[in-house]
Amino acid sequence: MLNYELVVVGGGPAGMAAALEAKKNGVNKIMVLERAETLGGILEQCIHTGFGLHYFGEELSGPEYAGRFIKLLEDTDIDVKTDTMVLDVASDNTVTAVNKKDGLLKIQAKAVVLAMGCRERPRGALSIAGSRCSGIMTAGTAQKYVNIDGYMPGHEVVILGSGDIGLIMARRMTLEGAKVKMVCELMPYSGGLTRNIVQCLDDFGIPLKLSTTVIATHGKDRLEGVTIAKVDDKLQPIPGTEEYISCDTLMLSVGLIPENELSKNSGLQLDMITNGPRVDEYRETEHAGVFACGNVLQVHDLVDYVTQESQIAGVGAAKFIKGEKVTGDCVYTKGINGVRYIVPQRINCKTDGDVKLYFRVGAVFNNAKIIVECEGKEILSKKKVKLCPGEMEYVIIKQSVIAELPANAEITVRVEA
């Protein structure tokens, strides 16, 4: 049995930022466990630029953004084990992991940060009818084939879902010489960032078909085509609008799901909307000393925000280890009227700083107002020219405001159109 003050599960941007921040805040013995052969997580295959604008104030590629944190990590005495898979986080914060070199590892930790990231929603979850031929893959899998392995996953491509990875892959495949015929999006709006729609689709003349989905795949061995159809306002295919599109590849970019198998196995209840653990303002879960940050907690738009959130968790873990973290009564947050969820789900009444509430809306709103209330009283309101589900929003609640709220009060955030 090894002993560490802090074990971080995952060495992507979230895990690295949490570990570094914990170190900076006085934690001595830290271990980062990463299942891939290198640190960096999914950033390693994201060779496009657009990372770091908020955090570093400059535009970096994924590997460059990760590289800066890897360098910082190397300059500390934080221990790292790559090619190591965590199998279990027990209720006493004992972490069980395996790798080729050490075999089975047991690590007793004072605190644990969960930073496992997220995965893409697969085809099965969509129940697209048709054959089980090859050539149907998630955009992220295609991205790995192109950028890491150096192979073309297809030549004529239809992309379903306008999530950011799908948009990025539309451009990437085009640059590699493939014909990207279209991006279909079930919803009447895109799930991706506006800048990606402009830079990845518009600049290359790739059509984005909104309110359109793939209803069937065709092909015996390899994909030969798909049938697309328009959908109505209940998202059901409209008969008569079917169209056959020949293609050898269908890429799916239909949503990301936090990878919470470990969290669930350790008994943590997940938020129904975020699919991540429920946390306080320091990202501490309902298990004392277990923190969660990054895409395992809620799917973020930008890695810069993952870094910021993970630093909060790193500070929280450090405070916990030193016995300085606030505990006790909490107030709870709830998204209503157009606000789908809020992270954090609870705030300690005696919290020691202002708290940012992050949330997403459920539809597109123009010239809307975000209103935060508690016990019938407005805490604050903020005007927004545009709100859309693809972009995460936040409001800041002052420490002085929180301090005056009664224990167990509910803070609601809503949209007024």
Place this chain on the structure above:
Amino acid sequence: MTYDVAIVGAGVVGGLIARELSRFNIKVALLEKLNDVAMGTTKANSAIVHGGFDAQNGTLKAKLNVEGTALMPVVCEKLSVPFKKNGSVVVAFSEKEMEHIKVLYERGIKNGVPELSIIDQAELRRREPNISDEAVGALLSESAGIVCPYELTIAAVENAVTNGVELIRNCEVKSIAENADGYVLNTTAGEINAKYIINAAGNFSDELAKMVGDDSIELVPRKGEYYVLDKSVGNLATHTIFQCPNEMGKGILVTPTVDGNLLIGPTALNIEDKDDTTTTPEGLRDALQKALKSVPVVSIRNAITSFAGVRAHPVNDDFIIGWCEKSANFINVAGVESPGLSSAPAIAIFVREILEEKLALTEKENYTDTRETPVRFRHLSDEERAELISKNPAYGRIVCRCETITEGEIIDAIRAPGGARDVDGVKRRTRAGMGRCQGGFCGSKVVEILARELGVPMSEITKFGGDSKIIYERTK
């Protein structure tokens, strides 16, 4: 190459016949037209071992089902294949249907089905808390079970190959000529000579029989569509839950699988194209709606995948097993639809007995009837895991996160006798790629390992043989 016996078709029937014949001092070839075993009806069915009350008295289906179900736990034990005797219930939703339940009960007793009883609403609810409020009672068949049909086939073939059977893949029989020595099979893998042919070609057994002039086999391809639900809802049903059967089959069932998922289906639609394993929006909707009748809490939110299988429904409604009337040394094993999986262990013995009418069989001295237990890392204790990794570090690298499958298990699956040659083959042998992410993360790693083990470039690895390429040329 000359064989005593060529078995055509490496599904569960052909695979178990191959294993049965591997006990004897004869040369046996198992011919499979695709890149792997268990690729037809075997890989896409309900994975149920039936009690045996459904088939009419006196039919081959009735006899072989009851015998096969009794043999199944023994065969699975020998082959180290998980089998669970979970029991089945046929649920009645009205007093009229209860009358039919009684008919099934009587038929089952006559067929010799053990552990059969009729239970009332209270007992049904006690056993299946999620059953619909509309259910009034059920036929309980406690000898019924669940097994993974492709795992059983893979294990049977591995055992057969270990005992000397030659598995020849990508070997489609195009025509058959007869001469003084027996048969010459013209195949996509070259000419193969055999004294006896066993026709276990599933949906194509009618066409194979025609190659020796036998056009008596009449099959109707019947498609069934299914949903597979996540393991987190695998406990919504304990027994295999049937509804009252109709003329198209046993209706939509809701059942746990032996791997812990929940399976719903199959629909039943007669089709033209035997290779049509496409799912349809209507079919999947139908499967779900009917499943909701039995277990109303089933939700499509938990679906991880869907699939369709095609079964060979014989027009005469019974298995067609016996010597071909048009060709001397040709045995048909055709029309093996449900309860084909349940019957397969008994069919193997039955076919061997038929073969013995003409071919004298002497037992091998060094025959082994067991398959080495494959490593299942996910089922081991921490101590066992530590020991395993110290012996072979490849078991220390997890490739499939959702199902906790190690690189060592994937290598084993490729190196095993009759081992995996493609991504789906690895998936069926190890479960890598069968979890929630459906291979999103591990798919490319499996391609890498296959390429390395088989000594070919990654671009030559397929999903399931043929043209099912996964990636193409190098990027520029």
